[in-house]
């Protein structure tokens with residue numbers, strides 16, 4: 289496993305250490321007990337005679353209880369620490385993988401892995417892993433004690449012991465496949481629930497409730513069947529294990545009884561061996577008990593490791609010797625990108641220049657490659673062919689985080705997190721003062737509506753800004769861009785969901801933001817395109833035209849035909 293290895297090792301060895309001390313104390317406890325029973329029943333000892341032994345026994349019981357308590361505390365603390373660390377690493381890695389990866393995955397499956405999957409590691413780390421070692425070390429310790437006492441019983445224990453792990457291995461390898469399937473079914477079910485919740489409006493509008501209910505029932509039934517299969521195997525292995533250990537202890541007891549009758553062993557020794565026999569098998573039995581939870585944890589650990597090992601699209605290890613000065617000139621040369629598993633290139637040999645103080649409109653039909661180009665600029669994807677340079681410096685040489693400081697992004701649907709309006713704007717610059725946030729809101733034309741909210745800037749807004757209109761959301765996104773004051777501005781058709789009035793308001797604010805910056809706007813509407821300095825037209829991943837809106841419209845260009853087809857579809861344009 290590539291994660292938290294040091295913490296897992298520390299927890300593991302502490303728990304193993306405590307458990308071995310507890311085993312040694314168990315031996316001492318059984319030893320005292322056999323002595324007391326021998327003295328009372330065979331030597332007819334009185335209470336004062338056995339009193340010191342009784343005190344010893346009491347002391348051992350108390351110390352053993354304390355050691356076991358300490359072991360539990362250490363195990364739980366260790367597991368919690370690993371879980372917290374792992375959750376942070378997973379979250380950080382998903383952040384580095386970026387939206388291009390997360391959108392490709394099913395969000396529900398990722399959520400299930402990051403929550404339930406990590407929780408399942410708790411019994412795996414705190415119980416199952418130490419138990420693997422203990423199932424060998426603890427019986428060996430007991431055996432070392434029994435050997436000088438009664439070697440024939442020790443040999444008997446030694447011969448019967450391997451049968452239990454052998455059986456467990458045989459049942460376990462069969463169970464493991466079922467566990468993997470059960471985990472997959474659970475992840476699918478979570479992913480489906482999330483899909484349904486996110487698409488509730490669509491489902492209701494198309495009257496698909498019944499069909500969805502049946503689908504969920506089908507998926508849940510699949511999960512139930514797989515869980516029952518796993519439980520059946522777990523019960524079967526538990527039963528077999530119980531039977532085998534009872535039979536083995538019975539065998540030791542019978543041989544001891546026969547030898548006791550033949551005076552081949554003293555009562556105290558025979559009694560002590562009999563007391564220790566269940567303790568000898570206990571670690572192996574415990575391994576069987578924890579195996580179910582352990583395998584569940586192993587299945588999740590494999591998925592978590594897979595996610596953590598997913599290579600980053602853009603390595604951020606680059607160290608820049610020079611930082612580009614503002615303003616920025618971006619040069620895209622023969623830029624190409626093909627998605628994994630895709631047959632055609634999403635972008636091919638795109639050469640384009642974005643100059644400071646100008647606005648470039650990126651135009652093209654759906655699937656032409658606009659978002660891919662933006663993702664390459666944002667470095668959520670790494671170019672496979674060609675290059676991007678900033679003021680002559682190769683973009684790849686700049687650390688990703690440093691490069692993103694140069695960019696302000698206004699997406700089509702800005703994401704607002706649960707929190708206050710001020711906190712949502714401050715996201716663009718965490719150390720901004722309240723006055724700066726207020727000024728950014730004013731520049732973005734958002735101040736008026738924010739002041740009308742019940743608690744102004746302190747008003748809590750729901751996830752995705754549920755309580756705000758599309759126009760208000762866009763103005764908050766613009767306020768973030770004003771606050772960030774970045775030299776490169778990327779907008780993804782910011783006015784596509786706005787009514788004409790909100791669009792006009794947004795456009796006026798945007799005009800205040802553009803001067804002096806290098807801007808790229810993914811544009812569908814003619815109104816947005818008409819104000820751009822240059823239009824870059826993409827078609828099936830290739831840059832087919834580039835020029836001013838007026839010159840492209842005047843010629844018989846793809847752009848002119850695109851705009852014409854829009855006019856037919858949308859008479860408003």
Ligand SMILES: Nc1ncnc2c1ncn2[C@@H]1O[C@H](COP(=O)(O)OP(=O)(O)OP(=O)(O)O)[C@@H](O)[C@H]1O
Pocket residue numbers: 388392627628630633634652653654655656657658659660661
């Ligand atoms: N994660 C992905 N995996 C595989 N193929 C993808 C992925 N994302 C996009 N594509 C494909 O790459 C091509 C370009 O997609 P892209 O999203 O860049 O187009 P677009 O012009 O932004 O489209 P739209 O205007 O609909 O957003 C399309 O053929 C699309 O199907």
